[in-house]
């Protein structure tokens with residue numbers, strides 16, 4: 763099992779508010795996410811700026827494509843995104859259109875699992891070559907009181923990883939959540955508010971990296 767990577771989610775209403783914590787934390791960040799909110803607020807300009815400032819880091823454009831997959835993914839890839847997200851409710855035709863653009867630009871596609879999704883769909887995505895899925899505890903579920911990750915969530919992650927997906931875990935992830943995933947093959951943890959809103963974003967990101975290493979140390983030896 764590989765050590766999970768750390769992704770920062772930048773869901774701010776403007777670019778300067780995203781860049782400030784990112785600049786502080788960047789040494790401890792493996793992947794940068796231009797969050798859905800930032801992409802809506804600032805458009806593909808946000809991706810262009812992130813790409814110019816961080817030419818070496820993978821950038822996810824969390825554009826959550828539901829339709830017009832070819833056009834939206836091309837916009838994101840042209841702006842410098844490495845990966846784009848597609849919602850699980852998108853048709854296979856849309857997923858295929860995004861996969862084609864990803865092949866054109868050397869990018870990758872992540873399917874964001876939003877209930878209801880099925881393993882039959884997951885098999886179809888895999889058969890199409892989709893490499894990544896995002897297991898997402900939604901903000902809306904969080905506000906309704908779903909405060910942690912259930913045993914069923916962890917089983918889904920194991921099963922999706924067994925199918926060959928790189929699985930990202932996101933949605934209000936805090937430092938205290940990480941040990942719950944010990945032995946679970948997570949590819950990437952996303953932290954947004956937990957790093958962005960921290961008094962010291964660099965220290966917060968460093969603590970995430972240390973906690974991930976500690977949690978997975980046993981599985982890696």
Ligand code: 5RP
Pocket residue numbers: 771772773795797798824901932933934935952953954955956
């Ligand atoms: C918002 C998102 C966020 O990118 C994701 O939830 C991570 O941010 P946070 O850790 O602040 O929840 O998808 O809809």
